[in-house]
Amino acid sequence: MDLGVPPQRTPQPHDAAAGRVPLAVVVVDADGLVSHWSTGARRLFGVSREDAVGCPAGELLPVTGALPQEGDPLPDSAYAESGPELDNSLSGTVAYPAAGRARVDEPDRGRIDVLWWAYPLVGPGPERLLVLAADAAPLRGDGEGEGQGRETVAPGFALHTDFPGYRELSSRLPEILPSMSVREATRIVSQVLELGYPVLEFSRHDRIPVTPDWGAPQRAGRRTADGPPVRAGDAPVPHAVPRPELDLEYAAVRERLEFLNEVSGRIGTSLDLERTIREVTSAAVPRFTDFAGTHLRAAVLAGEGFPDGPPDVTTIWHRVWVEHNDEPGRWDDTVPVGESIAFPEHTPFFQCMVTGEPVIVPYVSEELSNRISGEFEKRDLRPLITHRSLLIVPLKARDVVLGFMVLMRRPGREPFDDMDRTTGAELAARAGLVLDNARMYTYQENVAETLQDSMLPQIEPRMAGCDIATRYLPGTRLGRVGGDWFDSVKLPGSRTALVVGDVMGHGLNSAAMMGQLRTAVLTMATMEMPPAQLLRNLDDLAQRLGEQYLATCLYAVYDPIRSELQIANAGHIPPVLVRAEDGRAELLDLPTGAPIGVGGVAFETATVRVRPGDRLVLCTDGLVEVRGQDIGAGLAALCASAAHPAASMDDACDTIIRALNPGDGRKDDVALLMARLNGIPAGDVAAWQLALDPREVARARRLVRGRLLDWELPDAVEAAELMVSELVTNAVKHGRTHHIGLRLVRTGALLCEVTDDEPAPATLLDATADDESGRGLVLVSGLAREWGTSTTARGKTVWFELALSRLPRPRSNDW
Incomplete structure (x- = not known):
């Protein structure tokens, strides 16, 4: 068939509406499976997109000769019933489109007459065949043979440039491609235009380009003797194409609604x-x-x-x-x-x-x-x-x-x-x-992340006698807010309290409960409560709060001078201790206790001896719990990853996180705290007993001066002497029957502690010009980097820290 279109038979631009028909659009991949199935395909063949995509195309499409047989690649050439062969040199290959007509039996509609066009596709994408199809019934007359005076409609191809308004034709073609990206649609359309634009051939004489029926207005005009409306000067158009009942305006509205529905789904x-x-x-x-x-x-x-x-x-x-x-x-x-x-x-x-x-x-x-x-x-x-x-x-x-x-x-x-x-x-x-x-x-x-961040502390990486590293990973449920927390608290005597807790549940309520419990732990820790007593009081507080929440908590106090840990557990997973001597990691066997909020359960304090360089790992159960697995497997993995050598504390934390949280949909939040227990050598600690005698104040000054000079800290002598003199004077004045304790500790700063047996806390007074006393703590507050006081049933301790211009000689700590 000649590719050319006789000029006198070429439709005018406004008659292109005659070829606007509902189209089924299907894309087939290299395996012969349907990859795209349009709404028009569902209407024509009665198969939903969900059922069609992924199915063999040969089972759904009556495309004779254009589909590969099982195990065969798509053909380079095929043609059925009608259509020209078009040479195409895309990617150096020769590809031919195919067109044909078939009758398909539909269970609900009986036998339908289908016109189809098939385009082999090349390129980097998986698409290998584009199929267009239309119902022939609205496009033909009551009969089919030319001998009956009726016109026959058949599918065919023509160059799109053969038609007036071809730019509009080519620009509208991408609209029919279902759910494709711009790049995919552009690549496919360019091949369609090269291979031949789909047309309707009427009695092998008239050709009308096929375009989707979306947006085509109805037009009125005069009628021919036996058929459709035409305008003067227009080329004749077969009367069977624009059937009166084909309401194109309604089709435009319908197409827009389908477009909106499809967009809403995407x-x-x-x-x-x-x-x-x-x-x-x-x-x-x-x-x-x-x-x-x-x-x-x-x-x-x-x-x-x-x-x-x-x-x-x-x-x-x-x-x-x-x-x-x-x-x-x-x-x-x-x-x-x-x-x-x-x-x-x-x-x-x-x-x-x-x-x-x-x-x-x-x-x-x-x-x-x-x-x-x-x-x-x-x-x-x-x-x-x-x-x-x-x-x-x-x-x-x-x-x-x-x-x-x-x-x-x-x-x-x-x-x-x-x-x-x-x-x-x-x-x-x-x-x-x-x-x-x-x-x-x-x-x-x-908001949730801001709330969570505000409730998590800013942990100092270096405390007296230990280094600390932490990690917090928010969960993926309920706005990434949870009840996990960690904390570290500086205590008198160069001790450090280490805390990890987990309020059961998720969401803002759990986070609020966590904030209340964390504040309570901070307050009670500074009162030097033993670990078991602190958990006991925390449990009582949870009962009084009246919230129906449970929480687990692990509270440990590290004494770097005595090289020991005191730990109490309230239903929490046990901590891991990594021994520096041989790198062995072990779960500490502690009395578990019941979760905070249960009420009426006793807690016990366990003492664990440690050595310099040992590492303590505390975490919440979100790190070790895996759905469908026993928690013992997670704890074993925690021990293995904690024992893995690392260059720094941060690297060690990251190793644990990578090993136990690969990022495959973790639901729970995770809190992780690791402390390297460096200890404080005996040579960095000096302690003396002083009598309740005013003459001991001068002795205290001499002792402090001598030790600081031995430690090669001459710049700290004057301020330390003055502040120690004030604290010892107060202790002599308020002490009762026992000796006064004086201790110096050299770490990253100089710590001084003065202890007496008067339990009343030291108070900072606002002394006037006429007062003879009350200025000692004012002086300490002005000179010290930090100071504080703590009380027990046996008395009180007043302490201060003095920043050192010359830090102690560094000591190596092996992993």
């Missing part, structure tokens, strides 16, 4: 704000528009809550995503993704965001293009918007504009009209709801 698959915007923007191209760019208010994107007040010229908008089917890179320099910009007042963009109503410009003339572009400094928009059709729709939630979408169609495509304005507004309305849900989730997640 967007909102995630609560991630930026991903939601990408889904909304990409869904509109190329089916509805050729360019789509989405802008959000900067406050919305930052998760700062609901915007306050309407936007104005000072409002900053963030360009979140741009999608288009123009040549790559055309828009990148002028409207780059990620740019923040305030839109000028006298522009359609500003009009849309202020009024909250869609703005449509059917045709952007050169004059209007110059005027819009002139409002932007150092930005020439004219090459991008001139001669295009422009539609701007607001993204709103609760009558507040959160953002807007800029939509544009290229020249040659139908300009935006009132129906498009309605469709765009509906698209924006649905997108606005999804966007607001994502915005609220982002805001709530930010």
